[in-house]
Amino acid sequence: MSYKDKKIYIAGHRGMVGSSIKRNLEAEGYRNLVFKDSSELNLVRQADVEKFFEMEKPQVVIIAAARVGGILANNTYRAEFIYDNLMIESNLVHSAYKHGTEKLIFLGSSCIYPRLAPQPLKEEYLLSDYLEFTNEPYAIAKIAGIKLCENYYRQYGCNFYSAMPTNLFGPNDNFDLETSHVLPALIRKFHEAKTEKKTEVILWGTGKPRREFLYVDDLAEAVRFLIEKINAKDLYEQGITHINIGTGKDLSIDELARLVSDITGYSGKIVYDTSRPDGTPRKLMDVSRINKLGWKHTTSLKEGIERAYSWYLKQFFR
Numbered sequence: 001m002s003y004k005d006k007k008i009y010i011a012g013h014r015g016m017v018g019s020s021i022k023r024n025l026e027a028e029g030y031r032n033l034v035f036k037d038s039s040e041l042n043l044v045r046q047a048d049v050e051k052f053f054e055m056e057k058p059q060v061v062i063i064a065a066a067r068v069g070g071i072l073a074n075n076t077y078r079a080e081f082i083y084d085n086l087m088i089e090s091n092l093v094h095s096a097y098k099h100g101t102e103k104l105i106f107l108g109s110s111c112i113y114p115r116l117a118p119q120p121l122k123e124e125y126l127l128s129d130y131l132e133f134t135n136e137p138y139a140i141a142k143i144a145g146i147k148l149c150e151n152y153y154r155q156y157g158c159n160f161y162s163a164m165p166t167n168l169f170g171p172n173d174n175f176d177l178e179t180s181h182v183l184p185a186l187i188r189k190f191h192e193a194k195t196e197k198k199t200e201v202i203l204w205g206t207g208k209p210r211r212e213f214l215y216v217d218d219l220a221e222a223v224r225f226l227i228e229k230i231n232a233k234d235l236y237e238q239g240i241t242h243i244n245i246g247t248g249k250d251l252s253i254d255e256l257a258r259l260v261s262d263i264t265g266y267s268g269k270i271v272y273d274t275s276r277p278d279g280t281p282r283k284l285m286d287v288s289r290i291n292k293l294g295w296k297h298t299t300s301l302k303e304g305i306e307r308a309y310s311w312y313l314k315q316f317f318r
């Protein structure tokens with residue numbers, strides 16, 4: 001049976017990542033997708049998750065449901081970030097095992113790597129040093145998710161593994177300045193500064209940290225590639241527990257801010273509030289493994305930001 005006919009449950013299908021995976025699979029002719037939003041199925045509740053798996057018995061599970069946010073949200077809601085994420089992934093992985101799911105892909109993020117890990121980040125740097133404090137609860141939960149998949153493979157032979165995308169952006173991103181990631185926050189700040197004819201935009205930190213960004217529809221392509229081509233043993237037999245997904249290219253926050261200001265048409269000054277935290281100095285994924293396996297990103301950063309900005313305008317100002 002082709003993957004197109006298998007019953008695939010995308011947990012978190014309304015989020016930025018889940019909705020992109022849903023669009024991608026539907027466009028490619030996948031016919032048997034199942035979804036539940038958080039009001040119908042709260043994935044933190046174990047009994048509800050078990051009941052859902054007993055009824056639906058999905059053959060493939062993609063975990064794109066998580067409690068997610070930028071530095072401020074991660075650092076403020078520390079207990080909620082660790083609790084919700086541990087519960088969501090434990091409930092899903094265990095139910096998938098109990099109900100015979102044939103393949104499960106767990107999505108984490110690059111914050112699982114130590115704060116001062118050598119760059120670019122190779123898969124094997126996991127657990128080699130201390131984490132960044134501001135997002136430690138989230139990172140610990142995500143590392144637990146990787147270890148759940150690995151050890152359900154080692155003990156039970158489950159075809160469960162993890163993929164770690166770099167920073168993502170695109171349609172359905174979160175533009176709430178209290179909880180958003182850096183790129184959507186920049187789009188919103190520069191757009192508002194342009195329309196309100198402001199002469200300066202203040203950004204947190206020094207502008208020096210370097211980051212990598214992947215357009216979310218490219219990630220969805222990568223997830224489909226993993227569903228169709230890669231199995232747990234392909235990673236674990238190589239001695240790795242997860243696979244990085246990114247572009248392999250980074251830029252400074254200041255370079256990013258200038259790119260976003262050009263795309264949005266803001267022409268005032270950019271000022272840095274250096275009393276605010278910078279977070280990890282550099283985060284760049286080593287993506288040579290997934291590239292060698294046969295997947296590479298296709299959308300340039302500029303093209304991706306243009307698409308994300310046009311989605312933002314349509315969504316909020318039409």
Ligand SMILES: NC(=O)c1ccc[n+]([C@@H]2O[C@H](COP(=O)([O-])OP(=O)(O)OC[C@H]3O[C@@H](n4cnc5c(N)ncnc54)[C@H](OP(=O)(O)O)[C@@H]3O)[C@@H](O)[C@H]2O)c1
Binds near residue numbers: 084
């Ligand atoms: N955004 C990024 O830059 C980025 C980068 C790397 C990795 N990732 C990974 O990608 C995954 C998804 O991120 P995202 O940016 O798409 O986040 P998002 O837009 O905030 O979406 C999160 C999704 O999780 C669901 N969810 C949260 N708590 C839930 C609960 N208790 N029960 C059921 N569903 C729940 C939400 O469902 P409802 O909408 O139904 O409430 C939502 O659909 C995460 O694992 C994250 O680590 C994201």
